[in-house]
Amino acid sequence: MMYRIVCVLMLLVFCTTGYSQGILKGQVKSRENGELLEEATVRLKSASLHTHTLGDGSFGIPVTRYPDTLVVSHVGYETMETAVTDRTGHLIIFLYQAPVTLSQVNVTDSRRAIRQITQIDLKANPVNSAQDLLRKVPGLFIAQHAGGGKAEQIFLRGFDIDHGTDVRITTDGMPVNMVSHAHGQGYADLHFLIPETIKDIDFGKGSYYVDQGDFATAGYVNLSTFDRPDKNLVKVEAGQFNTFRTVALLKVLDQQKDDQNHQAYVAGEYYGTNGPFESPQHFNRLNLFAKYTGQLDRRSSLGIQFSTFTSKWNASGQIPERAVASGEIPRWGSIDPTEGGNTGRTNLALKYRYRIADHENWTSTFYFSNYDFSLYSNFTFFLHDSVHGDQIHQSEKRKIYGMDHRYSKQLFGDNSDLTLVAGLGLRYDAIRGISLQHTAQRDSLFEYFALGDIDETNINGYAGLEWQRGKWRISPGIRVDHFIFNYNDQLTPGYQTQAADKTAFSPKLNIVHSVNSQLQAYFKSGMGFHSNDTRVVVAQKGVDILPATYGADLGVIFKPWPKFLIQPALWFIQMQQEFVYVGDEAVVEPSGRTRRMGADLGIRFEPVPWMYIDADISYAYARAMDEAKGENYIPLAPDLTSTGGIAFRPLKGLSANWRYRYMKDRPANEDNSVVAQGYFVNDLVVSYSRNRWEIGCQVENLFDVNWREAQFDTQTRLKNEPAPVSEICYTPGTPFFARLKCSIFF
Structure with missing residues (x-):
């Protein structure tokens, strides 16, 4: 190969x-x-x-x-x-x-066209919360099931991605996913972002991009912040369930000269809510952000950004169907009201760009993160401990050091149609006190199930070519990732470091044909992977711990009219055998080979200048390859999903945005005998703005439907029950939830 x-x-x-x-x-x-x-x-x-x-x-x-x-x-x-x-x-x-319109989208480059469409989506339907950031990716669904402070559960292309195992997420090039996390591999908590600072969302589905490495199997998402906001902003929001949010975004430096452009701004956010639950969440989150960008001279620029956040919350967790049906607890009740946690992350990143020559460029990114995590959960209630209950505590302290370098050059000078792209990266995670404990009421510690220190290093490099010949563009590439795993298990007598290392090779090949200015067809293919938890690696002695995925996309971007665009695609993903570390139980489980195939369809339409219509429909067929037919369903894998809406701007300053999201019923276990209920939820945002101010109202779950945000087929036992029961446990989805907002611009 x-x-x-x-x-x-x-x-x-x-x-x-x-x-x-x-x-x-x-x-x-x-x-x-x-x-x-x-x-x-x-x-x-x-x-x-x-x-x-x-x-x-x-x-x-x-x-x-x-x-x-x-x-x-x-x-x-x-x-x-x-x-x-x-x-x-x-x-x-x-x-x-x-004004942003579909007519500005250029179909001559599929990856850039998709990015431009996302920019239009952001303008037509602004992000209203941190959760909305990921929902901007067509076909991507999220679910929150731990009080708002825990990273969301993610679904994409037939994957229950848990909290980020099969989608790579970055912000301004800095990784969000946490390797070897206390709760789950690839854990991606985006709550350190302030939505009002987000300028662009770049994404790609599949494992077809040489610059995207670990976790980029179902796809990747990169969120970019503004270098220079247009205006200063102060915003206040208030709503049901004692919800309050305030945001400030202030420019502190704005110098625009020919060769010496310098911009800097700061932003802050506070968010608090009790939520609809019988046991108040007492959720509190504080975010701070600062960014500087400067054009040092005609060839170089520098960017520096800092962010920090802290949050604390209570959670009602997942509740069993039988407890609600019997009246033991209400829909918004809980079995263990002491669930919840606290977490915080501080980031520092530096980006340097240098134009070596007219068609030769270098970019370097350096980053550091300091991270704390503490989470109390109870998924099985009294299954294992009938007296104190089964509450667990997962915690860790982590420092991440990393850098990425990217080089691009148009080979053979200005007259060449061949471009080289290459990169080199390093990431080092130092994780201390990563643990799983048996606790009760957050203050009694009975037993350590796992406790240790992890050091994990990823050294990576890639090279790719982009050959443009007439209407064809061919892009082959190869990526190499080398991992070094070290684990010190503090529950074993004496000090002993368990170590392993592994290398993954990921070739890619993308072919694009621009038929004309209105139609482009593409074929994308490549291998990808997601790393496994260090505790899995050492348990397997380094064997079968970086399994590959194989995937391909065949699609078109068709723009028959300036204000109408359609994107159909067929896709395929096959994943090799892998071993998964279950952070909630401190055990290693094999998952076997899996195969997924499906189709995506995206539609964007502007029938009149004041109306924008969008819809995305995704179908996925996901099955385990090594199981008998009828017993080979992949639990919680989404089958049919759709998102979309209509943005209205009938009068100057007045806007209304109606959004929907639909997920069909899906299997909750391997033989489909237990079903996770689907849902159809609608949201509405209405606002009126002038040059200096804006007022508005946001309503989630407009029609107040009873829906389930997160669902799991779990074996549980309630207090005084003689035997365990396996059934759906769920977190109820947000009810009708209205909040008012007021913004001042200056």
């Missing part, structure tokens, strides 16, 4: 020839504030080639004939056309801000 990949890469290099007569160079800026615009699409009317601006707004594009017309477009700006002759020199293109 490796030999074939190398041969393909070499063949692409030696077969490439230049064709252009000259290179047109320039820079793209915002007319209103002089901001350098990255990711603007630049093309010539007479040619099929296009390019995109870099972080400093610069571009270079081959010109094959004169005269011609240069077309520059960017989401949120008016498209600009400029005449080009053989005497045209370096261009400075200024774009005027404009």
Whole structure:
């Protein structure tokens, strides 16, 4: 396999020839504030080639004939056309801000087109909470089942991803997923983000991207924060269940000059609520964020950001069906009201960009995180301890050190149609006191089930080529990840470090064909993986602990009219045998081989300038490969899901956004004898804004349906029950929940 990949890469290099007569160079800026615009699409009317601006707004594009017309477009700006002759020199293109519309989406690049569509979705349907951030990814569902402070359970492409095992999540390039976490592998807690600071959500489904490594099997999500917010903001929200939220976002530095652009701002958020539960959640979260970006000179820029958050909450946990049916507890009651926890994370990141030459660039990211986690849960009630109950406490303290470097170069100079992308990364997690304990009422400790220290290192590198030839773009690549695992089990006598190491090779191949400016077809394929918990690795002595996934996508992006876009795709994922560390029980379980296949359909439509309609439908067929038919269902794997809505702006300043999400009934166990109920939930946001202020109302679960947010087929025993019972335990979904909001801009 490796030999074939190398041969393909070499063949692409030696077969490439230049064709252009000259290179047109320039820079793209915002007319209103002089901001350098990255990711603007630049093309010539007479040619099929296009390019995109870099972080400093610069571009270079081959010109094959004169005269011609240069077309520059960017989401949120008016498209600009400029005449080009053989005497045209370096261009400075200024774009005027404009309402975000579908007509600004360029179909010539599938990955960028999807990103542009997400930007439009964000503008049409703004994020109203931290939970909404992940919901912006089509086909991705989340569920909260521990009082709002625990990371959400994630579902995507037939995967019950738990809290992040099979989706890679990053913010401004900094990893969110926690390896070898006390609660579950890949645990991804996004609550340290302030939604109002999010500028863009970049995502991709599948394991097809060389720059995305560990956990990127079902897909990846990268959230980017603003470098420069448009306005200062102070917001206050209040609603049912003693809910209160306030946000402030303030610019502290805003210098816009030709070669010395510097911006800095700070943001803060406080959120508190009791929730609808009989036992109040007493949820409190405080977030602080600061970011500086500066254009040091014509070739280099620097970004520094800091964030910290802390939260504390009580939880009512999952409740058994029989307890509610018998009247022992109400729908919003609990068996163990002392569940809950507290957590905090502090991040520091630095990003340096350097333009070595016109088509040669370097980016370095350095990051550090300090993380604390403490969670009390009770899933089985009195199954194991009929006197004190089965409450468990999971905790850890962690420091993460890391860096990522990315290099890109258009090979053979300006006249080349071959681009090299390469990267090198390092991540080191130092985890201390990672434990699982048997407790009661949060203050009695009976037994340690697990206690130890973990040191885990990931060294990775990748290289890929992008060969553009006419209407075709072929992108082969290879990624290599090497892991070093060390575990000190403090429950064994004497000090002894258990160690193992493993390497994963992940080849990729993407092929894109731009039929015309309205239609693009693509085929994506590649291998991926997710790492396993260090305690699994040492228990397996390093055997079968980085199982591969194999996947492929076949799809199109079709834009028959400027205001209508459709994205159908077929996909396939197969996962090798893996071993999973169950953090709630401190045991290792094999999961076997699995296969998933399905189809996605996305639709975006603007029938009139004041209306935006979107809908995403996803179907997945997920089965275990080594089990008998009828006993091979994958518990909680989503089958049919859909999200969408309509955004109205009928009058200046007035907007209304109706959103829905639908999940069909799905198997809760391997033979489908227990079913997790589906749901159809609607939300509504109405607001009225002027230049200096905005007021609005947000309603979750508009029609007050009884739905179940999280569900598990669990064997439990209630106090004084003679025998355990296996049935659905669930967290009830949010009831009708209204809150008012008021914002001031300055």
